[in-house]
Amino acid sequence: MSKGNSAVGLGLMRVMVGVVFVAHGLQKLLVYHYPGVVGSFQKMGIPAPGVSAALAIAAELIGGLMLVTGFYTRLAAIPVAFTMFVAIGQVHLHNGFFAQGGGFEYPLTLLVANVAFMISGGGAFALDNLRTTRTLQAMPPVRSKAA
Template identity: 45%
Template sequence: MSTGAAADGGVHDFGCRGGDPAASAVSGRVSGTGEGKVRSLAWNQGTTLLRAWRAGVLPRRKKLLMTNTNAPSSAASLGLLVLRVVVGAIFAAHGAQKIFEYTIPGTIGSFADMGVPLAEIAAPVVAFVELIGGILLILGLLTRPVGIVLAIDMAVALILVHLPAGLWVGDGGYEFVAVLGVAALALALTGAGRFSVDGAVLRGRAPAWLS
C-alpha cells in the first residue's frame, strides 16, 4: 500500500490490493463514515448533558453530593467528641485552679508578676472564661464561638507570657498553650459534631457559625 499527500493537506490511500483505485475509494468512504459516527455520538452526548443541566438535574445531584460530604460522619463526630471532652476538661481544670486553688487574688498577683497588663481585670476574666468555656466544650454547646474565645485566650498567653521562654513547657515555653489554642481553633472551624448539644438541639435552628 502507498500513501501520498492530497491537495487538502490530508493523507489518503492511493493503492490497495494491487493498487485498485476502486477499493481505495471504498476504504476512504468507510473511514469517513466511521469518523462521522464518532462525531455524531460526541455531539449527542454533549447535547444530552446540556439538556440535563438546563433541566436542573445536574445541580440537584451536585447539591446532594455536597450535602452528604459536609455532613459529619459518625466516626468524625466521635473524634470531635473525644477532642472536645479532653480539651474542654483541661481548660475547665485550669480555670477552676485559678479560682478555687490559687484564688482570684492569688491569680491576680501571679498575672502581675508575669507582666500581664491590667492583671486585676485579666485574671478573673481568664479564670472564668477557661472554666465556663471548658464546660461548654465538653457539652458541645456554642462550640464555634467558645472555641474562638479560648483560642484567643491561648494566643494572648503565648505572646505575653510563654513566647520569650522558648518552646519547651518545662522551661515555661509555649508548646502546651499552642496545642490548646490550635485545638480550640480547630473546634471553632469544625463545630461540635453530632454527639453534642449543638448537634442534638441547635442544628437547623441556629446559624451555622453558632453551632
C-alpha cells in the same frame, strides 16, 4: 475515614480539651484564688491584671464547661483560644518551644485545638447537634418552582 468517625474524634478531643480548661479555671479559682491570679498576672506583665484575671478564669471555667457539653462550641472556643494566645505571647514564647522548659508547646496545642473547634464545630456528643437538628426539622421543605 468516614464522616461519622471524624465527628466522634472531634467530639472526644472537644471533651478532653474542655476538661483541661475546666481544671485550669477551677485551679485559678479554688487553689490560687482571684487575688493570687491577679498578683501572678501583674508579675507577668499582663495588662489590667484584675480584669484579665477575671476574664481568664471565666473563659477557662465557663468556656471549658461549654466545650465539655458542646454547647455553642464555636463561640465558646473563641475566648478560650484567646487566653492561650495571650499566654503564649505574655508568658511562654520567650521560653522556647518545649513545655518542660515553660515553652509554648502546650498552650499552642490548646490554641490550635480551639481554632479547629471554631472552624469545624464540636463533633459528636455535642449539645449543638440537638440545637441544629431541631432548627433543621423546623424548616419547611424546599419546593422547586418547576414541579
